[in-house]
Amino acid sequence: xxxxxxxxxxxxxxxxxxxxxxxxxxxxxxxxxxxxxxxxxxxxxxxxxxxxxxxxxxxxxxxxxxxxxxxxxxxxxxxxxxxxxxxxxxxxxxxxxxxxxxxxxxxxxxxxxxxxxxxxxxxxxxxxxxxxxxxxxxxxxxxxxxxxxxxxxxxxxxxxxxxxxxxxxxxxxxxxxxxxxxxxxxxxxxxxxxxxxxxxxxxxxxxxxxxxxxxxxxxxxxxxxxxxxxxxxxxxxxxxxxxxxxxxxxxxxxxxxxxxxxxxxxxxxxxxxxxxxxxxxxxxxxx
Amino acid sequence: xxxxxxxxxxxxxxxxxxxxxxxxxxxxxxxxxxxxxxxxxxxxxxxxxxxxxxxxxxxxxxxxxxxxxxxxxxxxxxxxxxxxxxxxxxxxxxxxxxxxxxxxxxxxxxxxxxxxxxxxxxxxxxxxxxxxxxxxxxxxxxxxxxxxxxxxxxxxxxxxxxxxxxxxxxxxxxxxxxxxxxxxxxxxxxxxxxxxxxxxxxxxxxxxxxxxxxxxxxxxxxxxxxxxxxxxxxxxxxxxxxxxxxxxxxxxxxxxxxxxxxxxxxxxxxxxxxxxxxxxxxxxxxx
Numbered sequence: 001x002x003x004x005x006x007x008x009x010x011x012x013x014x015x016x017x018x019x020x021x022x023x024x025x026x027x028x029x030x031x032x033x034x035x036x037x038x039x040x041x042x043x044x045x046x047x048x049x050x051x052x053x054x055x056x057x058x059x060x061x062x063x064x065x066x067x068x069x070x071x072x073x074x075x076x077x078x079x080x081x082x083x084x085x086x087x088x089x090x091x092x093x094x095x096x097x098x099x100x101x102x103x104x105x106x107x108x109x110x111x112x113x114x115x116x117x118x119x120x121x122x123x124x125x126x127x128x129x130x131x132x133x134x135x136x137x138x139x140x141x142x143x144x145x146x147x148x149x150x151x152x153x154x155x156x157x158x159x160x161x162x163x164x165x166x167x168x169x170x171x172x173x174x175x176x177x178x179x180x181x182x183x184x185x186x187x188x189x190x191x192x193x194x195x196x197x198x199x200x201x202x203x204x205x206x207x208x209x210x211x212x213x214x215x216x217x218x219x220x221x222x223x224x225x226x227x228x229x230x231x232x233x234x235x236x237x238x239x240x241x242x243x244x245x246x247x248x249x250x251x252x253x254x255x256x257x258x259x260x261x262x263x264x265x266x267x268x269x270x271x272x273x274x275x276x277x278x279x280x281x282x283x284x285x286x287x
Numbered sequence: 288x289x290x291x292x293x294x295x296x297x298x299x300x301x302x303x304x305x306x307x308x309x310x311x312x313x314x315x316x317x318x319x320x321x322x323x324x325x326x327x328x329x330x331x332x333x334x335x336x337x338x339x340x341x342x343x344x345x346x347x348x349x350x351x352x353x354x355x356x357x358x359x360x361x362x363x364x365x366x367x368x369x370x371x372x373x374x375x376x377x378x379x380x381x382x383x384x385x386x387x388x389x390x391x392x393x394x395x396x397x398x399x400x401x402x403x404x405x406x407x408x409x410x411x412x413x414x415x416x417x418x419x420x421x422x423x424x425x426x427x428x429x430x431x432x433x434x435x436x437x438x439x440x441x442x443x444x445x446x447x448x449x450x451x452x453x454x455x456x457x458x459x460x461x462x463x464x465x466x467x468x469x470x471x472x473x474x475x476x477x478x479x480x481x482x483x484x485x486x487x488x489x490x491x492x493x494x495x496x497x498x499x500x501x502x503x504x505x506x507x508x509x510x511x512x513x514x515x516x517x518x519x520x521x522x523x524x525x526x527x528x529x530x531x532x533x534x535x536x537x538x539x540x541x542x543x544x545x546x547x548x549x550x551x552x553x554x555x556x557x558x559x560x561x562x563x564x565x566x567x568x569x570x571x572x573x574x
Contacts, residue, residue, distance in 0.1 A: 019340040019554060026338055051313055053306040053557045054353040055341055056360060066341040073343060244531060244548070261531070263565050267306055270340045271558015278550050 005103045006032045007284045008277075009095055011083055011229075012110035014040030014064075015266050016257025018071045019273030020108045020280070025074050027281035032104070033071075033078040034097060040064060040112060042258075043266060052266045063266065082223075084133075086230045091287065093252065105287055106280040107230070109248075109255040110273060113264060114238045115225045118149060118174075119204075120194050122219065129201025134158040134218045141216040143167050147204050149192055151221035153177045158220055159185055170212055172204075188212065226259065237261070246276035254280050292390045293319045294571045295564075296382055298370055298516075299397035301327030301351075302553050303544025305358045306560030307395045307567070312361050314568035319391070320358075320365040321384060327351060327399060329545075330553060339553045350553065369510075371420075373517045378574065380539065392574055393567040394517070396535075396542040397560060400551060401525045402512045405436060405461075406491075407481050409506065416488025417504045419511070421445040428503040430454050434491055436479055438508035440464045445507055446472055457499055459491075475499065513546065524548070533563035541567050 008024050010017045013035025024031050038044050046060025055063060071078070084096040086107065095102040117123060122130065131137040134148060135158055147170040148159050156179055163169045163182035171181060172188040181187070191207040195217065203213040226240055227233040234241045234249040239261040246254045256272035258264045295311050297304045300322025311318050325331050333347025342350065358365070371383040373394065382389040404410060409417065418424040421435060422445055434457040435446050443466055450456045450469035458468060459475040468474070478494040482504065490500040513527055514520040521528045521536040526548040533541045543559035545551045 015340065019338075022340060023338050023552075023554075051306075051310050051561065052341070053302065053309060053357055053560070054339070054350060056357045063341060070340055070343045242531075244529075263562060265310075265561055265565070267310075267554075267561040268558045271555045271561070273340070274338065274552055274554040274558070275550060278552070 004032070005105075006030050007104070008032075008106045008108060008280050009034065009083075009093070009102060009104035010108045010110055012036075012039070012112060012257070012259075013068070013071075013078055014043060014110060014112055014257060014269065015067060016112075016259075016269040016273035016276070017108070017110035018067045019270040020110060020254075020256055020277035021071050021076045021273075022074055023274045023277030024108075024281045025076055027278065027285075029281050029284055031076055032102065033076060034083050034095070035078055035080060036082065037080050039068065042113065042264065049266060052270070083229060084224075088230075088250075088252075091252070105284045106252040106254065108246075108273075108276045108280055109226055109230075109233075109240060109253065109259055110257045110269075110276070111223070111226065111259050113258045115223045117225075118151070118219045118222050119192055122195070123225075125195055125197075125201055125217075128199065129197065129215060130195070130217045130219070132219055132222075132224070134162050134220065137216070137218075138162055138165055141166055144216060145214045146170070146216035146218065147172060147188070147212055147214045148218045148220055149204075149222075150174060151219075153179065155220035156180055158218075166216075168214075170214065226255075244275075245279050246272055247279065252280075252283055254283075291319070292392075293317050294391070295319075295393045295395060295567045296321065296380070296389060296391035297395045297397055299323075299326070299399060299544070299546075300355070300358075300365055301330060301397060301399055301544060301556065302354060303399075303546075303556035303560035303563070304395070304397035305354045306557040307397060307541075307543055307564035308358050308363045308560075309361055310561045310564030311568045312363055314565065314572075316568050316571055318363055319389065320363060321370050321382070322365055322367060323369065324367050326355065329400065329551065336553060339557070370516060371511075375537075375539075378539070392571045393539040393541065395533075395560075395563045395567055396513055396517075396527060396540065396546055397544045397556075397563070398510070398513065398546050400545045402510045404512075405438070405506045405509050406479055409482070410512075412482055412484070412488055412504075415486065416484065416502060417482070417506070419506055419509075421449050421505045421507060424503070424505075425449055425452055428453055431503060432501045433457070433503035433505065434459065434475070434499055434501045435505045435507055436491075436509075437461060438506075440466065442507035443467055445505075453503075455501075457501065513542075531562075532566050533559055534566065539567075539570055541570075 007029040145168040196203040240255040254276040256276040257269035294316040432455040483490040527542040541563040543563035544556035
């Protein structure tokens, strides 16, 4: 992956992402899929799928395994992580993944059901004491108290870094795994409720009513809203706006599957993935 | 089928039509498919399909058989014929099929790759000596010479009827089967070239240059253009115009698959069929 230049990078390894990938690969495009550990949790949990034509009465997990096998048999490169940030420069997209930069001529977003923020008013408070990258904003909170809400253990290294520069670090994990945390960090067991403070963050109220007063609040490892991931991306009714060619408003950026709107169904996602994969291939061919 | 009232009638038994049918059936809708003998000739002929996710490296004919099996296992009613005419009255669609009338609350058009006229200038000459229904227009040509271009043996009974009332009937079959034709009919072996006559039909020129002078010309058993089949249907660039919900401009009329535009691919058709099937079911539920 390192320093590689891909034709098409696909975000998401569910039905839409995998369908886009096999279609672009057949068109001889160099494809990278950046996906989560479990591709498409809703399909993974489905007891029985009976409406994907030609494959009647199949468990979701089994269908997903068949999809994955189809893609892997074609030699498609899949990495289990997420894109941190995407920026465009001179017609090329730079994708920050695990502190490395991947270059790609086109992007297909196939990230599934729409993004939900972790906290109410999260978007309003962004930059007002709330952040998504402790490593980036850390220096602002030197000598102050901060609370980190963590969706996965990947946030632990960020917490440890904050423990070195902040007065007090609270850590609220939303996952169940062993932790390697600096002993100075105080672990909070509870569910996040709401942000305290109107102009600036003053703390976090938990679901049990207790309050933790801090000046900085971070949500780490959560899903990134697509329009924050790719600045300027047009959203309509919480979904990525696409036309019938699966083109978004940004040149070279396509979207397919649940993230483009209902119905949230396998065949619809596979079909849109195909159209996105073929049209992204055409786009790359024209460049 | 006779005098039955369906929730959804689907025109076409290719990937889009069958996908629409299974999805509407799962939604408890009463579904009829009106399809050709061979559902989706392009897929039927395909040597190898490798881009329908989850079913790698399959012959087109085999994939089509699996699709059909999925639909038949759900008990979906399929009849091998074509819709002659469709008219709407008081929110119900009346579909003329084999001289019977079928009623349906909603229609899904999934008729495949766009209609191509049999002859150049066919549309211009319609009603000017050119027709699609000999039985209907026959009386106009009593005692005159006519030529019938026939796409299938179903046209033979029309030809025999014309032989009784016309002076001379020429019959140009575009199919290879045994025929049961009135001995007064003259069979033409050749390929139709172009229509002779500008204001009115004066005859037909064959590809070999020979000419047959007639006052009436019929094209029988050919595909019917969707906007002639359903008057008022909006066409854009030779394809049925649909939005992302697979709705056409007419209420209760949906379209899916190749007839809505490229790419002409299986997954795209199956996906669109699903969306059309689910949205037609919603439409019927609201009525």
